[in-house]
Amino acid sequence: MASNTPFTLKWGIMATGWIAETFTQDLLTNPATTRDVHDVRHEVVAAASSSSKQRAEEFLVKVKAPSSAKAYGSYHELVADPEIDIIYVATPHSHHFQNAMLALEAGKNVLCEKALTVTASQARKLVDMAKKKKVFFMEAVWTRYQPISIKVRELIQSGVIGPVYRVVADLSFGNDQPDGTVSFADTHRMVNPDLAGGALLDLGIYSLTWVFQTMYHLQKEKEKPKVVAAVQKYHTGADEATSIIVQWPQHKSQGIALTSLRLATGVDKENTGGPAIRIQGSGGEIHVTGPAYRPLQYKVIRGDAGGKIETVDFSIPKDPERDWGHGMFWEADECARCIRDGKKESESLPWEESLVMMEVMEEALKQGGVTYPDLITTDVFDAQSPLNTGKR
Ligand SMILES: NC(=O)C1=CN([C@@H]2O[C@H](COP(=O)(O)OP(=O)(O)OC[C@H]3O[C@@H](n4cnc5c(N)ncnc54)[C@H](OP(=O)(O)O)[C@@H]3O)[C@@H](O)[C@H]2O)C=CC1
Numbered sequence: 001m002a003s004n005t006p007f008t009l010k011w012g013i014m015a016t017g018w019i020a021e022t023f024t025q026d027l028l029t030n031p032a033t034t035r036d037v038h039d040v041r042h043e044v045v046a047a048a049s050s051s052s053k054q055r056a057e058e059f060l061v062k063v064k065a066p067s068s069a070k071a072y073g074s075y076h077e078l079v080a081d082p083e084i085d086i087i088y089v090a091t092p093h094s095h096h097f098q099n100a101m102l103a104l105e106a107g108k109n110v111l112c113e114k115a116l117t118v119t120a121s122q123a124r125k126l127v128d129m130a131k132k133k134k135v136f137f138m139e140a141v142w143t144r145y146q147p148i149s150i151k152v153r154e155l156i157q158s159g160v161i162g163p164v165y166r167v168v169a170d171l172s173f174g175n176d177q178p179d180g181t182v183s184f185a186d187t188h189r190m191v192n193p194d195l196a197g198g199a200l201l202d203l204g205i206y207s208l209t210w211v212f213q214t215m216y217h218l219q220k221e222k223e224k225p226k227v228v229a230a231v232q233k234y235h236t237g238a239d240e241a242t243s244i245i246v247q248w249p250q251h252k253s254q255g256i257a258l259t260s261l262r263l264a265t266g267v268d269k270e271n272t273g274g275p276a277i278r279i280q281g282s283g284g285e286i287h288v289t290g291p292a293y294r295p296l297q298y299k300v301i302r303g304d305a306g307g308k309i310e311t312v313d314f315s316i317p318k319d320p321e322r323d324w325g326h327g328m329f330w331e332a333d334e335c336a337r338c339i340r341d342g343k344k345e346s347e348s349l350p351w352e353e354s355l356v357m358m359e360v361m362e363e364a365l366k367q368g369g370v371t372y373p374d375l376i377t378t379d380v381f382d383a384q385s386p387l388n389t390g391k392r
Pocket residue numbers: 014015016017018019020048049050051052055090091092093095113114115140142189195201202293390392
């Protein structure tokens with residue numbers, strides 16, 4: 001008989017930056033009152049900063065974590081905490097391989113921020129370790145778990161727009177400056193090669209997510225994609241704009257994934273100007289209004305209904321008590337359900353799909369001549385790497 005008590009997942013937060021703060025606040029929302037979820041709940045057991053214990057303490061106060069939450073001054077201490085079920089890796093992409101491996105080696109389940117790694121080989125090694133340790137491992141592409149994504153995938157599978165032959169998806173930030181820069185300091189993780197900066201790994205991954213979740217993910221027999229890319233390099237060496245054509249010849253389908261730090265997806269900064277994602281089937285289209293990481297509207301335009309348009313709006317629910325809700329809690333709920341049910345990977349974003357997406361991005365960057373330093377591209381784990389110890 002099913003229990004009425006929700007399954008509790010106990011989290012350890014690795015890093016204390018912007019997304020760590022945002023995600024942890026989502027974890028601390030009440031699933032029942034925020035989003036009508038009653039089967040799982042979350043507990044924040046600890047947070048760790050590679051800079052200092054004090055920073056972790058300040059983080060926990062800022063996110064209004066319960067007083068029981070522990071602060072650690074190192075990632076090593078965090079992964080050694082026996083009370084923690086799952087580690088959320090919220091460091092820059094450059095660090096993901098070493099940090100996620102540190103947690104997997106310690107036998108922890110892991111939710112790792114996007115982009116999963118810098119290279120496909122690193123991602124493969126993480127998957128191998130998750131298999132070896134028999135733990136859950138998932139790339140934190142929160143968009144996949146948002147109700148709008150689930151609904152759009154269902155619509156496509158229902159055949160309402162016929163077979164999908166082309167998807168055009170864009171996530172671009174209009175940051176062009178008169179002085180020729182894209183407004184981020186050269187040291188910022190968005191453009192700094194030492195932190196695996198660049199438009200593709202940070203933003204283009206969402207455009208690719210839409211291409212993949214509407215085509216590759218729904219293929220009954222998976223086909224390896226062909227990749228052609230155009231890459232505009234920024235003066236730091238990272239990519240400031242990347243356009244990728246992904247082709248699946250046997251399925252007669254093509255995806256076009258676009259990203260730029262100079263242009264915005266829409267004419268205004270809110271990206272409301274036009275459909276960020278256009279899903280084209282032989283019987284109609286679905287237009288999704290951006291931003292691609294958290295879109296809030298889709299339109300179905302059916303050819304057989306004389307072009308009639310159905311518009312559906314979504315919103316991000318808030319915890320009334322905390323006055324907070326960002327939309328990352330659905331991926332956290334997915335982690336809880338998978339772990340509760342003994343699953344090692346999520347069906348909405350299987351390991352194999354994360355790996356193929358990493359291969360596509362690696363190939364695109366290779367075609368554009370973008371390279372990253374050895375420290376962050378090595379696929380050899382080193383627990384004492386500065387990426388794990390914080391000794392910068
Ligand atoms: N899903 C989403 O919507 C989003 C995902 N992201 C992803 O999350 C990751 C982190 O992004 P974000 O939170 O914006 O980044 P921040 O720069 O705000 O935070 C990164 C944190 O990582 C830790 N860190 C360890 N070493 C370094 C280093 N050498 N340089 C900088 N930080 C370091 C720091 O925490 P400490 O000192 O405590 O160890 C720092 O606070 C990226 O991979 C990004 O792609 C980002 C934004 C949105």
